[in-house]
Amino acid sequence: MVKIVTVSSSKGGAGKTTTTICLADYWARMGNRVGLIDTDPNKSLSRWFQKGRENGFFEGIEFRQELQDKQIIETAKQLSKTCDILLIDVAGIASISLLKAAGIADLVIIPAQPNEDDFLEAANTAAIVKEAMELTGRSIPYRTVITRGKQNTSVLRHMVNQLKRMNYPVFDTIIHDRTIYPQARFNGNTPVSLEPSGSAALEIENLAEEIVAQLVADHEKKQSQAA
Template sequence: MPAISVANPKGGAGKTTLTFVLACELARSGGSVAVIDADPNAIIAGWARKRTEQGKALPFEIIASPKESELIGMIDRLTPAHDFVLIDLEGTASRMTSRALARSHLVLIPFNLSPIDAELAANAVALIQEEAEALGRNIPFRLVRSRDNAAIETKTAKRIVAAITDAELPLLPARLVERAAYRDIFDFAATLDELSDGETSGLTAARRNAFEVAQAVVQAVQQETNR
């Protein structure tokens, strides 16, 4: 089953949030999911630890802080046993990132709609293309608009999206919108389904957004598998 890496050389691009929301939604839909938390900040692993201390079950498997030398073998063991394996990578180009890309069926590159973030996302695309050249195979990827404003499409955002289209780079049709619920899942060690309207605003919209993003990722995987 597919291994999906989430990569961007810039911190704050929304890698961990995208990985986590995607894992929760895929698991909620009945998929067997494993998350490899290879980000030094280990936010997803911290969520799991806090949840375990509260006596709550984990909705998906989490492997924290893998050793660089173990990563390829770990991915190879997990993919046959799970419907999806998600890898939250560190924010720099490294051998860990290179090894994850080598085993990825799809790479998601979240980015914020600012010129600096768009430039760094382009660096991530270049890294993927270099790795693909070294391997002698294509590594499919999708750029993902992350931490998007739900209400306003700025002129800057329109220019960046137009530039991506002109460059013929694949952009995921669904975007991850900035939502309070995506912060609260970490604060409360909860899933979106476990949060309530009394403690989180915009919960219905966040759940709908998570579903749309997960569906778009699944469709991207299917598109690449059928090529």
């Protein structure tokens, strides 16, 4: 059964597009059929994907640009027919698109850099996910991934500790600040294909595994509740 993962934050520059395409590239290279939808009017995922395709990357990824909130659910449904996993990159604003993309998601990933602004915006995004839960009557798990963390800095440690103390859902994997992310973007690929055994590819793999573990656990929980 297809799993839908929406990546969103109301903060621009939080790392949504980077996280989305790195995960898509990883899962596609692992042999999954991956769907990818860009709903962000800034179209940066579309440009990245297009460049990659022209350079021979991103095989196994089915891409759609869907800027009309009216069409998001239909486009997701269509892609779901042929995909194992579907990733949706959603504009960094409270919008109908976000409500819809959260409403159909099995998991919402909320990227945030380790600073107060990003975390306030992550909490705002989580509040919209909660509204989507009210509207749909479904439980929609959400979890923050810390992006652009600077290695061994006190601000990073502080942020992780604070979040855990607040019981705010956060992935153990941290996406660190690394030149290879923007560098790969220039090439139209990702660290996963640019340097498959490098540290960035490894952290993406760890994040992808945490996501799959969460999707599997949620699925099993739902099945046991239904039984």
